[in-house]
Amino acid sequence: MIPFLQVDTTAVATNALQQAEQVVSKEYSLSEIIFSGGPIGQIIMGVIFVMLFMTMYIYIERLLAIRQVSKIDENFMTQIKMFLSQGKVDQAKTLCATANTPVARLIGKGISRIGKPLQDINLAIENSGKLEIYKMEKNISLLATLSGAGPMTGFLGTVVGMVMAFHEMAESTTNRIDMSVLAEGIYTAMMTTIFGLIVGIIAYVGYNHLVSKIDKIIHQLEANAIDFLDLLNEPA
DSSP states (O other), X not given: OHHHHHHHHHHHHHHHHHHHHHHHHOOOOHHHHHTOSHHHHHHHHHHHHHHHHXXXXXXXXXXXXXXXXXXXXXXXXXHHHXXXXXXXXXXXXXXHHHHOXXXXXXXXXXXXXXTBOHHHHHHHHHHHHHHHHHHHTTTHHHHHHHHHHHHHHHHHHHHHHHXXXXXXXXXXXXXXXXXXXXXXXXXXHHHHHHHHHHHHHHHHHHHHHHHHHHHHHHHHHHHHHHHHHXXXXXXX
16 A cells, blocks of 8 residues: 555655646746736726826926926025116116026016006016916826826726626636636736826826925015015115
8 A cells, every 4th residue: 555655645746846837937027917908908008008108207307397497596686686776777687587597587577667667567577477387387287187097097997807807707608717818807907907096196196296396486486576576665
């Protein structure tokens, strides 16, 4: 009895080793896992990756642009006050043109209206401020749209994937279900959801980060506009 047990044990061990080798050799690349959800799943994943690219591009482009315009010389308003108090309007205009920042363009617009009623100057500064804010907020609203569209597209892939899986089960004429086709539906459902949520999270966080930076610049614009108007209201 002992030799038979030894043979059986050896056979079982050999069989288990072969199965283990097959499992180890069955490796998938990341791209194969992501795009293994069939044609429909691949289309949805392609759309999601386009959204991801747009999200990253808009966020980085706007972040760099906002950082560039947020650089404000702390001595700028001091120099403007000094030039205007000395009646050097042309030098103040030159300083604004040289600085080329939202604050400088705002103050430069006000300086160009000196001599007109204070209400007209205030209106010119306000309109210039709206234009500067519009420039900073360029494409920002698209990030907000992507923060909702990304997860919704992912959920669409989830529904499509589950429909594919259940359709395969319903179409099966035997008790055995083709697991490869069923797996395509499940892959589509899971992977599109994951990447859709990734797009939504990045877009949402990026949008709020940019809005907070823009709000900070708006406060600086308002503070400098008030200082300029107070300077014009000072008695000669």
